[in-house]
Amino acid sequence: MRARIHITLKNGVLDPQGKAIGNALAGLGFNGVEDVRQGKYLELQLADQDRDAAERQLRRMCEQLLANTVIESYAIELDGTPVA
Amino acid sequence: MTAAVIVFPGSNCDRDTSVALEAATGRPPLRVWHRETALPKVDLIVIPGGFAYGDYLRAGAIAAHSPIMREVIGCARAGVPTLGICNGFQILTESGLLPGILTRNASLRFICADVHLRVEQTDTIFTNRYRHGQILRIPVAHMDGNYIADDETMRALEDRGQIAMRYCDPAGEVTPGANPNGARANIAGIFNRTRNVLGLMPHPERAADPLHGGTDGRALFAGLVTAIAS
Numbered sequence: 001m002r003a004r005i006h007i008t009l010k011n012g013v014l015d016p017q018g019k020a021i022g023n024a025l026a027g028l029g030f031n032g033v034e035d036v037r038q039g040k041y042l043e044l045q046l047a048d049q050d051r052d053a054a055e056r057q058l059r060r061m062c063e064q065l066l067a068n069t070v071i072e073s074y075a076i077e078l079d080g081t082p083v084a
Numbered sequence: 085m086t087a088a089v090i091v092f093p094g095s096n097c098d099r100d101t102s103v104a105l106e107a108a109t110g111r112p113p114l115r116v117w118h119r120e121t122a123l124p125k126v127d128l129i130v131i132p133g134g135f136a137y138g139d140y141l142r143a144g145a146i147a148a149h150s151p152i153m154r155e156v157i158g159c160a161r162a163g164v165p166t167l168g169i170c171n172g173f174q175i176l177t178e179s180g181l182l183p184g185i186l187t188r189n190a191s192l193r194f195i196c197a198d199v200h201l202r203v204e205q206t207d208t209i210f211t212n213r214y215r216h217g218q219i220l221r222i223p224v225a226h227m228d229g230n231y232i233a234d235d236e237t238m239r240a241l242e243d244r245g246q247i248a249m250r251y252c253d254p255a256g257e258v259t260p261g262a263n264p265n266g267a268r269a270n271i272a273g274i275f276n277r278t279r280n281v282l283g284l285m286p287h288p289e290r291a292a293d294p295l296h297g298g299t300d301g302r303a304l305f306a307g308l309v310t311a312i313a314s
Contacts, residue, residue: 013232014190014266016188016189016190016191016192016266017188017192020192064149065141065145065146065149066141068142068145068178068185070183070184070185070232070233070234071185071187071232
């Protein structure tokens with residue numbers, strides 16, 4: 001099973017790196033970029049297992065290590081389908 | 085007094101921290117490798133600065149789950165004095181011993197400079213040798229020192245006297261201009277609720293000998309020795 005995890009900064013958390021990327025894009029002449037938020041993307045290859053168990057495990061991975069929920073949110077996709 | 089310095093792959097202030105501890109306590113601290121699963125009985129645990137695991141994922145995130153950290157967390161929760169300096173502070177927040185998180189400096193630059201700090205609390209095992217409001221000059225050296233916590237946590241830190249030190253100007257004024265990294269409320273260091281755990285971005289071990297160009301950090305180690313002996 002293949003999981004894809006997107007980790008993004010929560011709304012309201014300042015993202016100086018995103019801002020610097022936005023400035024660089026403007027410097028290259030890409031106009032109209034109103035905001036840039038930088039995040040992380042992870043791909044996990046999991047041993048085949050029950051989908052519910054895999055979802056639970058992925059959520060625990062995000063809560064315990066992959067995201068810091070003080071400032072980050074996460075979205076999980078398992079075999080192409082979003083995990084609620 | 086026996087101290088333990090925890091060493092991770094990528095720690096780089098463990099030696100300087102050990103020297104400062106030995107000068108204060110009269111005996112060299114134990115150095116404990118992160119793969120150990122048990123800590124001998126010690127009076128103080130120090131997590132030194134550096135770049136544990138290369139700051140992969142987030143600064144301190146992987147180190148916070150090293151085998152030894154289970155033991156460190158247990159000891160700290162049981163009241164053992166625990167000090168995290170710079171990367172050690174990041175590891176303490178990632179391990180849940182301290183609230184909030186240290187994120188990328190607002191300037192996006194690595195900062196290596198002397199900063200001024202105002203001592204906010206003096207009735208603690210760490211800061212009893214300082215005067216309230218005393219202004220210290222101690223170096224910082226970090227890329228991720230921008231302290232962030234939500235409003236509720238910030239209120240709790242203020243109300244419970246958990247803010248140990250703030251960045252200030254040479255006159256002791258806590259101003260945005262004196263904030264090197266964008267940290268909320270100019271926070272340079274915080275305690276846990278029971279004030280036996282301190283996380284500090286500045287490096288007191290780098291201001292502990294006249295040859296360092298300053299000795300304002302020495303009183304922190306001396307204060308710990310006094311507090312632990314009594």
